[in-house]
Structures are given as structure tokens and as C-alpha cells.
Amino acid sequence: MSASVVVPSWNGAERLALLLPSLGSAAQVIVVDNGSSDGTRELLARRFPDVDVLALPRNEGFSRAVNRAARAAAGDVLVLVNDDCVCRPGFVERLAAAVRPADGLVMAAGVLLEAGDPGTIDTAGIELDDTLLVFDHLNGLPVAALADAPPPFGPSGAAAAFDRAAFLEAGGFDEKLFAYWEDVDLVLRLRLAGAHGLQLRGDRRAVEDRGRRQERPQQQRNHPGQRTVGPAEGARRGEEESERGGHGAPEHHRDRGGEGEP
16 A cells, blocks of 8 residues: 655744654655745755645644645555654554554554653553543553554554545544644544554654754644654554553653644
């Protein structure tokens, strides 16, 4: 299956200069520029002519940016990545391969590691409690915990893959959610439609930089630091696993690209 990488960005020129070379050349890359004023479009034209750019006249938020890219994408799988990530080699290919709609696996979750301590997991997807409070799966645990960890409830939009057909059929992200919670909402809708059973695999990762986030207030939402992203594999339509372990602080939505003030 082919993949399209979707990167929403708002005044993210410096971050994109680090992220884009790490994505490799195996997939279409779409940057949605949310009305940046920092030379993002000039940078993309000069240094990354092979990247497809959707240039929006103003900041339309994360949800709308991703939805626009999803409709324009050529790939079978949408891979969402924060603009402040740096991906390890093969990240896109392995994360996209985790989505297997023929087997009912329609979404995959990335594993983000702390940049300052890459042996520590920041998040391996999202967890919900009975009140729908969101937690980062495996937050604060060592990377070794990925070997026998239960799967998350779903992927975080900061590092995720979705079967494009399933994403569009579900209506994509709710555009009324300018920033925060749109991934939780979509995962719930996909699960209500029958998607179940993420399989956690920690062999794919990328790095996200918390320090750079301080330069862009409310710009990116998920994941407050630099981490490494790797995916958990797919959401299965069928049996729902009985065990899901939630870990870490209850504040899931921290930083993600393409937001800022509405």
C-alpha cells in the first residue's frame, strides 16, 4: 500500500527544515501551511521542491488542515506527523505497513520517545478512562516496556497512520475542533464503527523537540518535548482486547503542528 505523509504547520520553517529530510523519499509528503508568515513557503519551494504544499490563506487549525490533505492525498495510508519531529530511518514505511484494512487494521499509533532521554517513552498512543479523560499510553516507562505492553486505545494525531478510505468514510477529523481532542473523537467514531484491537509494536520511532515548542505558543499540541516516534499497529475490526493499560499524566493533548490561535 502507498502512503502520504501529512504535516500541518504554522510558522514552522525551522522545524520543517529538520523534519522533512528525515521522512525519506518512499512516500508522498504534503505540508499544509496554515497561513505562515515566517518564510515557510519560500523554504519549501527552495529546499524541498518535491514536497506537495497546500497553502492556506490563514490558520485554519489542525483538523481542517489534515482533512484537506487527506482529500488531496494520493496514498492509501495517511501518516500524520508533527512538524517538530525528526523521524528515524524507515519510520514512514513501517508505520504505514501497520495499516492493513483487509485484516481490519485501519489505524496505527506512533511511539514518541523523550529527546533528552531517548530510553524513556513519552507516549505510545492514547488511553481513555471511564470519564473519557485522555492519558498518554506508557508515559514515563522505559522503551523495554514496549516488548510486552498491551495496545493503546488509539493513536495520537501527532504520530499516527490511518487507512485513507476509512478516514474519509468516517468524515475525517471534526473541524469544529480547531485544536485538541480531534484524534480522540475520530478514534471513538472508528471504534463505534467496528475498529478494534490495536497491536502495539515499538520498532518504529521519530523524535519531537519540546524545546522548539517554546518559540510557537499553542502552535503544536501533542507531546511537549523531543521524542522518537514509532507505531503501534492497526485498529482491528473484530475482537476488542480486554486489557488496555493507561499510564502517565492525564494531559494527553500537549503540542501538535498547525494550530495556534484561531
